[in-house]
Amino acid sequence: MKAVVITSPGGPEVLQLQEVRDPELKDDEVLMKVKATALNRADTIQRKGLYPPPKGASEYPGLECSGTIVAVGKKVSRWKIGDEVCALLSGGGYAEKVAVPAGQVLPVPHGVSLQDAASLPEVACTVWSTVFMISRLSAGETFLIHGGSSGIGTFAIQIAKYQGAKVLVTAGSEEKLAVCKNLGADVCINYKTQDFVQRVKEETGGKGVDVILDYLGASYLKRNLESLNFDGRLFIIGTMGGPVAEVDLRVLLARRLTVQSAGLRHRSPENKAVIVSEVEKIVWPAISAGNVKPVVYKSLPLSEAAEAHRLMESSEHIGKILLVP
Numbered sequence: 255m256k257a258v259v260i261t262s263p264g265g266p267e268v269l270q271l272q273e274v275r276d277p278e279l280k281d282d283e284v285l286m287k288v289k290a291t292a293l294n295r296a297d298t299i300q301r302k303g304l305y306p307p308p309k310g311a312s313e314y315p316g317l318e319c320s321g322t323i324v325a326v327g328k329k330v331s332r333w334k335i336g337d338e339v340c341a342l343l344s345g346g347g348y349a350e351k352v353a354v355p356a357g358q359v360l361p362v363p364h365g366v367s368l369q370d371a372a373s374l375p376e377v378a379c380t381v382w383s384t385v386f387m388i389s390r391l392s393a394g395e396t397f398l399i400h401g402g403s404s405g406i407g408t409f410a411i412q413i414a415k416y417q418g419a420k421v422l423v424t425a426g427s428e429e430k431l432a433v434c435k436n437l438g439a440d441v442c443i444n445y446k447t448q449d450f451v452q453r454v455k456e457e458t459g460g461k462g463v464d465v466i467l468d469y470l471g472a473s474y475l476k477r478n479l480e481s482l483n484f485d486g487r488l489f490i491i492g493t494m495g496g497p498v499a500e501v502d503l504r505v506l507l508a509r510r511l512t513v514q515s516a517g518l519r520h521r522s523p524e525n526k527a528v529i530v531s532e533v534e535k536i537v538w539p540a541i542s543a544g545n546v547k548p549v550v551y552k553s554l555p556l557s558e559a560a561e562a563h564r565l566m567e568s569s570e571h572i573g574k575i576l577l578v579p
């Protein structure tokens with residue numbers, strides 16, 4: 255099969271489509287013929303050699319895909335050859351075929367094309383497992399999403415609105431904020447021209463928000479803590495603004511704050527299956543009913559993976575970028 259190979263750590267040009275061996279199918283896996291895969295920021299970090307795949311995972315990038323099942327492992331009962339599905343991967347999506355544990359496979363939600371379904375598993379499982387399963391965002395609470403126009407952000411806005419939260423977002427341009435508003439965001443903050451802490455306070459009667467989803471990390475830590483209500487929860491899923499910060503613990507103490515962090519990729523297959531199962535039960539019906547929609551910015555051929563990475567690193571995009579073999 256053909257797959258995108260990281261020929262050496264470096265810039266987008268190191269991504270090359272090459273002929274490689276087909277994946278081997280384990281008993282608890284299905285083999286998918288890939289219809290599309292979607293980019294994630296993590297892929298760009300893997301490309302630079304700073305985010306190696308977990309032990310046993312494919313060396314090719316790609317954390318999610320959609321496609322058709324072409325072979326089924328001996329221990330798999332739920333899926334059969336010919337099923338059109340999408341899947342959460344530990345790697346290997348940038349390829350014509352990928353093997354994936356059966357517990358990480360999801361049906362294509364009603365009303366979503368097979369190609370666009372590739373944009374859903376990573377954002378749905380990340381946002382559901384953090385904001386809802388751990389930080390317990392509930393109806394009537396206030397929720398701040400940093401980077402509302404990102405793949406993660408565009409999904410988080412929609413599912414949080416569907417769950418009945420008031421949603422505040424930050425983004426770096428008026429165009430991006432307009433899209434966030436269209437997706438349902440109640441309060442749109444341009445972080446380049448406005449102080450988000452001040453806006454959050456104004457919009458919440460001085461109290462602060464109940465939950466924050468953040469991927470800036472160190473550069474936003476102090477201001478995020480200032481933006482939280484009593485019993486507020488900060489969930490950090492990335493460190494685009496740096497990994498090391500200092501905290502005045504008295505701020506947490508005084509307002510009973512929780513700071514948590516988690517990565518999806520290094521969870522065990524069993525752990526991922528629990529998340530995928532909950533996502534299918536709770537999130538998939540919202541998508542099938544049209545309350546949450548995939549936000550696809552652009553689809554490129556798999557052979558243009560380098561161009562797709564350039565686009566992602568330019569941060570021009572809004573939502574997800576797809577690669578199609």
Ligand SMILES: NC(=O)c1ccc[n+]([C@@H]2O[C@H](COP(=O)([O-])OP(=O)(O)OC[C@H]3O[C@@H](n4cnc5c(N)ncnc54)[C@H](OP(=O)(O)O)[C@@H]3O)[C@@H](O)[C@H]2O)c1
Binds near residue numbers: 295401470491517571
């Ligand atoms: N922990 C996990 O399991 C997990 C899973 C998935 C994703 N993530 C993380 O979630 C984040 C978003 O991922 P994604 O794939 O959705 O990314 P994405 O679509 O590429 O979006 C990232 C956005 O971040 C903003 N940005 C870029 N550099 C910035 C900076 N220095 N300061 C502030 N904002 C900046 C840009 O929007 P603006 O123009 O508005 O700045 C950009 O569009 C990444 O950090 C990723 O690693 C974590």
